[in-house]
Amino acid sequence: MRSRTKVGDSIFNVFNNTLLLLLGIATLYPFLNLLAVSLNQSLDTMRGGIYLWPRDFTLDNYRLIFSNDRLFDSAALSVLRTLIGTGLSVICTIMVAYALSRREYMLRKSLNAIIVVSMYVNGGIIPIYLMIKNLGLTNTFAVYIIPGLIGAFNVMIMRSYFDQLPDGLVESAKLDGANEWQTLFRVVMPISLPVIATITLFISVGHWNSWTDNFLYNSKESLTLLQYQLMQILMQTTEQVSGGIGSGTDDAILNFTTPQSIRATMSMVVTLPILFVYPFLQKYFIKGMTLGAMKE
Amino acid sequence: MNRRRKSIRTITNEEGINIEQTAAKAIKTDAGLKNNLRKKKWKTLAQQYQLILMSVPFVGILALFSYLPLWGWIMAFQKYSIGKGIFGSEFVGFDQFVKLFNDDWFYTVLRNTLAMSLMHLITSFAGAIGLALFLNEVRSRLFKRTIQTITYIPHFVSWVVIASIVTLVLSPDFGPLNELLIWLGIVDEPIFFLSKEKWFWVIHTMAGFWKELGWSTIIYLAVLAGVDPALYEAADVDGAGRFRKMIHISLPGLMPTASILLILNTGYLIATGYESQMLLGNNLVMEYSQVLDLYALNYSMQIGDYSYGVAISMFKSVVSIVLVLLVNSWAKRIGQSTVL
Structure with a gap:
């Protein structure tokens, strides 16, 4: 009986590990393939057969992207948006969450209700578009930052963390004569770095990956983000293949390389920064996610 | 007084x-x-x-x-024109909604929205539970962590890149899937998957499944970590193997969380965005790829009929609020904690 269980267990083990290994490969392979294509000479890629390694290694695709003024400006703008947007959003989220975690705060309940209900009620895509237009936010950099300044989900994760800090913490800071700002920035924030790291990751990835606000609100060339450039190249190539309007021919960059290579290279450019950051924060965001969800 | x-x-x-x-x-x-x-x-x-x-x-x-x-x-009750604004535009009562409910394409788009949401909901639900159960059985911490880290990648990557990957994988020109199918002798000629209407829902579901699979396990893994070890020990005494413990202890342990998450998520069935459909879709598959938001956008931006676009948006918002409320009161009735 006992040995039968043992044999069964090791069969299960092998099966389980194989399955997970296959899943890992299925997740990783497309990215490795994109990387290989981006590092391969573009005309050579057209012959097919690029899997995990570049056949004709070159950095030309990357050189081309960064030497193209339009793409370089977009990349710079995306970085700027991510830095400014993340900085402001994180600070505002922390302040709002801190205020909402203070039990004696008189507006706590009403503000909390406003935030929670905002997760369920929304005017819809066209009313929001028209309001942003009427506020004069179209074709401005501000439209990337202001409408999403604080998000209900992030505030709630942050607040759950503050809620479970020891009660005496804020009180003793108060007794020492600290005002709210000092209490928040000198006492509460230093012991909340894990959750701050989590929120910073979520918000910065959100900014970096966003393109719909660019698509909806900003048609100005100088306000184009990197993700939107990639999106346009993607749409052009699918439209060309599907026999739609081929508007991509005036795109100068496609004269030097193939759509496939430029897509792979740009995908890598927008993906690599994320890959270098999130694994180091894994411990924190898992904790942050489960803390927020359990509280709900 | x-x-x-x-x-x-x-x-x-x-x-x-x-x-x-x-x-x-x-x-x-x-x-x-x-x-x-x-x-x-x-x-x-x-x-x-x-x-x-x-x-x-x-x-x-x-x-x-x-x-x-x-x-x-x-605006949904007006014949809105940008020049006149909300205050100057003429009121037309429920005309826009009469038009909406008599519009065949609206039902097509509604069908697409609901079908793709439902397919995503079911696959991601089953996938998250399955993967969490399997991950929970891994004995090597390093292997477990590595698989977790890898499967979180697509969650952090933008939909634009995901769409780019899907296009690449499904490409008729040396795309890995077509190469594989030809090698296995299943097909003779490469298939251009993204131009096949009937395939769109499947492709969309697979892409979303792949993107969020790892991420969606986080909450379930936390629940599994909290299952009483005494239960597993008792099962050991009874001579249960790893697989049976997984089925009879871990899985039931997940069920309360799983059912509440499933119920709450049905509240969002209609509230989904348009990003993935816009990126993966093209003119050839419109009849299966267009969703409510895209239809509203097309109507407002291309035809310039804002009132009709708002009516579509409003329909979507109202239905989604009603759904969320219904689902919450349902969850409350079966005695689970709720979000609202």
Whole structure:
């Protein structure tokens, strides 16, 4: 009986590990393939057969992207948006969450209700578009930052963390004569770095990956983000293949390389920064996610 | 008297015990203390000016962008023209909605929205539970962590890149899937998957499944970590193997969380965005790829009929609010915690 269980267990083990290994490969392979294509000479890629390694290694695709003024400006703008947007959003989220975690705060309940209900009620895509237009936010950099300044989900994760800090913490800071700002920035924030790291990751990835606000609100060339450039190249190539309007021919960059290579290279450019950051924060965001969800 | 009691009760709720005692006194003496109380309330509020500065402006911005657009719903009852604005446009009652409910394409788009949401909901639900159960059985911590880290990648990658990958993998020109199918002898010629209408829902579901699979396990893994070890020990004594313990202990342990998440997520069935459909779709598969938001966008931006676009948006928002409320009261009735 006992040995039968043992044999069964090791069969299960092998099966389980194989399955997970296959899943890992299925997740990783497309990215490795994109990387290989981006590092391969573009005309050579057209012959097919690029899997995990570049056949004709070159950095030309990357050189081309960064030497193209339009793409370089977009990349710079995306970085700027991510830095400014993340900085402001994180600070505002922390302040709002801190205020909402203070039990004696008189507006706590009403503000909390406003935030929670905002997760369920929304005017819809066209009313929001028209309001942003009427506020004069179209074709401005501000439209990337202001409408999403604080998000209900992030505030709630942050607040759950503050809620479970020891009660005496804020009180003793108060007794020492600290005002709210000092209490928040000198006492509460230093012991909340894990959750701050989590929120910073979520918000910065959100900014970096966003393109719909660019698509909806900003048609100005100088306000184009990197993700939107990639999106346009993607749409052009699918439209060309599907026999739609081929508007991509005036795109100068496609004269030097193939759509496939430029897509792979740009995908890598927008993906690599994320890959270098999130694994180091894994411990924190898992904790942050489960803390927020359990509280709900 | 009644009104005063009500106002006192509100204060009690917000202020805690101290004020409650004051309030009790105020009722007893019932003199001009009402004024005192109000003064005290304002005084406390004034003392909390720092907290107010920290929160009110930013919650205000959130409220502005979440609730002010609701005002735009008026347009759905108008024949709105940009030149005349909301105040100058002519009211037409429910005409836009009559048009909406007689519009065949609207039903096609609604079908697509619901079908793709439902397919995503079911696959991601089953996938998350399955993967969490398997990950939970891994003995090597390093292997477990590595698989977790890898499967989180697609969650952090933008939909633009995901769409780019899907295009690449499904490409008729040396795309890995076609190469594989030809190698296995299943097909003779490469298939251009993204141009096949009937395939779109499947492709969309697979892409979403792949993107969120790892991420969606986080909550389930946390629940599994909290399952009472005594249960596994008891099963050991009974001679149960790893697989049976997984089926008879781990899986039931997940069920309360799983069912509540499933119920709550059905509330969002219609509330999905348009990003993935817009990126993966093309002109050839429109009949299966277009969703409510894209239809509203097309109508408003290309045809310029904002009122009809708002009517579509409004339909979507109202149905989604009703769904969320229904689902929440359902969850409450079966005795689970709710979000609302």
